[in-house]
Amino acid sequence: MWTAFAGVLLLTIVITTAERFQLLSGLRLSINDALSPGRFVVAAISGKSESVNVPVGTDSALAPQLQDMEQQRRALIIENTQLHNRLQRLSASKGHSLQRVPLVGFDVVSAQIISHYGMPSCLRQAMIDAGRVHGLRRSELVLDATGTVLDSGIRNGVTDGRPVLAGSIVVGRIAQAGRWVSQLVPVTDESYSARIQLIRHSAGGTQPGAEGMLEGTGDSCRISGIADVASVAIGDEVFSADISGLSGPCLYYGTVVTADFKSAAGWSVFVKPAITLSEVDDVAVVVPRLNADRISGGDQPTTVRRIQ
């Protein structure tokens, strides 16, 4: 009997050590992958019985509406800033507009977080129920899909058949994609980094601010690489500058909570993420897709249009 206990104790020590050196991610993904066929069967049998009916008129019922309005507000900020930039470019180019169909578009794959690993230090990852069979790959961005704006975009294909992504909150990134499940790291993880752009509200409207690199610190995020001559203020909002190096819709990260400038070290900027992993259940993974129009119709030369 005691030999069995000693064996379990030894195995526990071995796996704890392996976890410390991050050696168990592959095995974790394999075990969760092995559970997936059974989950599909349960999901198929139970259908939509999991959905929760929220009573109308309560705070819980208003929360999704509030989230939708908040996303619309962020989308409007982005649109406003983009229009401002376009106006400046048009003024500079004396009325010539450059219009081209982007080579790459973005689709989203909806998924649910099936397990939160919310305990301290190294264990801050989560597993989602979508994997390589759904077209996911490593390092793709994961958005919060709690509200209905993104969801309705996915279902109805708002604006030229593409989902509405602008202003959606970035939750993290796919760290490892299994067959049916994937592991995601949150934006606060030390391994997370992304190019961002600050947007500032002023009396003259929203203005694009400095660009930099957002990096996870464990509990929050910091921005590095901001030019010394740029200006940063508390309350500036942080949006993505690109999606995995491709130009695309601006996604939201959070708000600047600390901005100190030291002459020797430059800017020290910390960001409070808009959402934490523990608050999210439904997510959407952004998957880049080649634009069919550009492929089927051939790569048309850039059209130059004179603005009347």
Place this chain on the structure above:
Amino acid sequence: MKGFLVIGILAWGAMILEQSRPAVLPAGAVLLPLVMISMLWNRTAGGIFAGGVVLILDWIARPQGIPLLPVVLTFAATVLLVRTASDPWTGTEIRQPQFPEWIQPTILVVIAILVSTGPTIVTQRSSLADALHLIRSYAMVSIPLTVLMTGVMKLAAEFGLRRVS
């Protein structure tokens, strides 16, 4: 070997159920009673080891803090099952007090619930009401299931489907 396979399949099913219905079945609520019963089914070292390995695999799949459950529960099960202890100096056997067999799985499940919820309650500094709510969410599923499976275990012994030492 057949026993290990059965434990593996049942644990797989329990984890699927827990992952599919997290709102109703907290992680471990079904698996823990199952593992406890599997440890006590044949009352052998193999059963305890198999149960411990299932708990370790569960921790790998769904890590929560440090893996306390496998160590604490295999230790508790071993203590419950070892009927006698030998005095290393005199060599005489000392008979240890024993809990009745029908209550042993429930004792282990109560320990398991406390070990599962304890770190969460401590690290999140939950209020008493929240802590009780968390413990209740486990107990509401685990304890009735344990009682049911203890009944099945006793019946299996009565019908000769289980070896009783």
